[in-house]
Amino acid sequence: MNPNASFILVTLLKIVGIVFVVILPMVSYAVYAERKVSALIQDRLGPNRVGPAGLFQPIADAMKFLLKEDFTPAHVNKFYYWLAPCLAMVPAITTIAVVPFGSSLCGVPMVIADINVGVLFVFAIASLGVYGIVIAGWASNSKYPFLGGVRSSSQMISYELSLGLAVVPIFLLVGNLRLTEVVQYQIDHGWMIFPFAGDWKNPVGWLMAIPMWISFAVFAIAIFAETNRLPFDLPEAETELVGGYHTEYSSMKFALFFLGEYAAMITGSAIIVTLFLGGWHFPGIPDGSHGWIFGLINIFVFFAKIAALLFLFIWVRFTLPRFRYDQLMRLGWVFFFEIALVNIFAAAAVIVFFDR
Amino acid sequence: MAINVPRPKLTWSERLYLPAIVAGMAITLRHFKNMLFGRTKVTMEYPEQKWDAQLPEYYRGAPALVKDEAGRVRCVACQLCEFICPPRAIKIEPGEIPAQDRFSKVEKYPREFDIDMIRCIFCGMCEEVCPEQAIFLRKDYAITGLTRAEMVHDKEKLLEIGGVIHGVVLKWNDKK
Numbered sequence: 348m349n350p351n352a353s354f355i356l357v358t359l360l361k362i363v364g365i366v367f368v369v370i371l372p373m374v375s376y377a378v379y380a381e382r383k384v385s386a387l388i389q390d391r392l393g394p395n396r397v398g399p400a401g402l403f404q405p406i407a408d409a410m411k412f413l414l415k416e417d418f419t420p421a422h423v424n425k426f427y428y429w430l431a432p433c434l435a436m437v438p439a440i441t442t443i444a445v446v447p448f449g450s451s452l453c454g455v456p457m458v459i460a461d462i463n464v465g466v467l468f469v470f471a472i473a474s475l476g477v478y479g480i481v482i483a484g485w486a487s488n489s490k491y492p493f494l495g496g497v498r499s500s501s502q503m504i505s506y507e508l509s510l511g512l513a514v515v516p517i518f519l520l521v522g523n524l525r526l527t528e529v530v531q532y533q534i535d536h537g538w539m540i541f542p543f544a545g546d547w548k549n550p551v552g553w554l555m556a557i558p559m560w561i562s563f564a565v566f567a568i569a570i571f572a573e574t575n576r577l578p579f580d581l582p583e584a585e586t587e588l589v590g591g592y593h594t595e596y597s598s599m600k601f602a603l604f605f606l607g608e609y610a611a612m613i614t615g616s617a618i619i620v621t622l623f624l625g626g627w628h629f630p631g632i633p634d635g636s637h638g639w640i641f642g643l644i645n646i647f648v649f650f651a652k653i654a655a656l657l658f659l660f661i662w663v664r665f666t667l668p669r670f671r672y673d674q675l676m677r678l679g680w681v682f683f684f685e686i687a688l689v690n691i692f693a694a695a696a697v698i699v700f701f702d703r
Numbered sequence: 704m705a706i707n708v709p710r711p712k713l714t715w716s717e718r719l720y721l722p723a724i725v726a727g728m729a730i731t732l733r734h735f736k737n738m739l740f741g742r743t744k745v746t747m748e749y750p751e752q753k754w755d756a757q758l759p760e761y762y763r764g765a766p767a768l769v770k771d772e773a774g775r776v777r778c779v780a781c782q783l784c785e786f787i788c789p790p791r792a793i794k795i796e797p798g799e800i801p802a803q804d805r806f807s808k809v810e811k812y813p814r815e816f817d818i819d820m821i822r823c824i825f826c827g828m829c830e831e832v833c834p835e836q837a838i839f840l841r842k843d844y845a846i847t848g849l850t851r852a853e854m855v856h857d858k859e860k861l862l863e864i865g866g867v868i869h870g871v872v873l874k875w876n877d878k879k
Contacts, residue, residue, distance in 0.1 A: 384735065386738075391745075
């Protein structure tokens with residue numbers, strides 16, 4: 348087989364494997380986890396009827412969504428109304444393309460597209476996610492979705508600033524936008540926020556962890572806002588806007604919004620893991636070049652870290668109340684923007700004075 | 704007159720909000736852990752677990768007709784329950800007991816006795832008003848049916864729920 352054909356085949360296999368075998372089931376089980384964890388936090392039992400401990404609930408939900416009537420209201424703008432759910436789902440899944448989800452398996456690097464603009468690609472595609480919501484809000488031609496769309500666009504633009512600024516210290520340190528290089532740096536010098544791998548005895552690494560923790564906090568909170576999760580879920584605030592931007596949607600089109608939100612959560616967690624938590628690396632476990640079993644373990648470690656972050660997402664959702672809109676804007680523009688900006692200089696100072 | 708409500712003076716740590724957020728997260732995590740390890744027991748899984756054994760004596764479930772020790776339907780078709788019933792759920796069609804019958808001195812018996820369980824409000828007035836102690840509210844509460852006709856309890860159904868009652872006043876004995 349010529350190298351081009353085998354490259355295409357391997358890439359296709361990776362896309363199918365990661366999107367259809369890992370991400371989509373993970374999305375549906377994230378919904379299950381959300382319901383179960385929220386129930387446990389609120390002293391309830393949660394889904395427990397379909398299968399043992401309700402484990403087949405996502406399948407039942409999918410069947411329900413597929414069998415429901417797909418109703419298109421008469422007053423909507425048909426073309427955009429149909430386009431919006433796709434725009435909500437596709438960017439969330441596309442982002443995973445540049446994230447290294449494992450080291451290598453039988454010599455094949457476990458990243459779909461190892462491009463040199465890595466994180467810029469992530470921001471570019473993730474920003475497209477706002478179009479799904481804004482177009483849904485506009486095309487629905489009704490007041491609640493419209494308000495949801497307006498809120499969503501301003502919220503996403505505001506928090507993308509701090510999102511972008513929060514990662515600058517990492518690239519000052521690593522000197523490369525390629526996400527595989529970021530992971531390799533963390534293997535050599537320790538994870539960004541827990542530098543206990545590589546040359547972990549170096550005190551400068553621990554000093555560097557202070558701006559990294561600030562970056563991590565700002566980045567994680569901005570990801571919460573980007574994915575419209577509580578306490579930043581104003582675009583779909585049930586108590587104020589009925590359902591927000593997806594009020595007029597039903598059946599599978601609604602499900603695409605719903606799953607798109609969870610897919611965005613998973614890819615957001617994947618970015619956090621790659622940038623701050625060492626990606627697929629775990630101290631003491633070698634990479635995939637030492638045997639295929641380690642390659643599998645690396646992939647497992649990566650998704651275990653994502654699962655832990657997803658638990659954090661759910662945990663926060665069922666602890667904190669929703670912000671008021673002016674508080675949300677104040678937090679984004681007055682606090683996180685400034686903190687991220689100052690943090691860049693702090694990180695730069697550490698790099699210059701301690702010659703990192 | 705306008706009243707100025709003074710805003711509470713927040714300390715520095717309160718204005719930071721972070722301690723409050725951490726405390727809240729700790730509370731939810733504690734609830735999560737207690738539920739996970741089965742230390743919280745608040746929800747009863749209804750169809751599998753029932754509270755039937757603990758129902759109190761005075762529980763008012765579905766109304767039912769009873770038979771006495773001799774096997775006679777205690778109801779004498781006086782229709783008091785039909786008249787008292789607030790939602791008019793009860794419909795009685797009286798019949799005459801033939802002269803050669805052992806209980807001919809009772810004179811009347813219910814030929815038809817229907818209680819519409821869609822209308823019944825489980826108030827217990829029929830039980831209270833009955834001079835013959837013939838109708839009782841039993842502990843059945845899950846009365847279901849697929850049609851309206853199914854939800855009407857006829858005489859057989861009512862006697863089946865009620866069964867035989869012992870130890871109440873027997874005023875239609877042969878000796879009396």
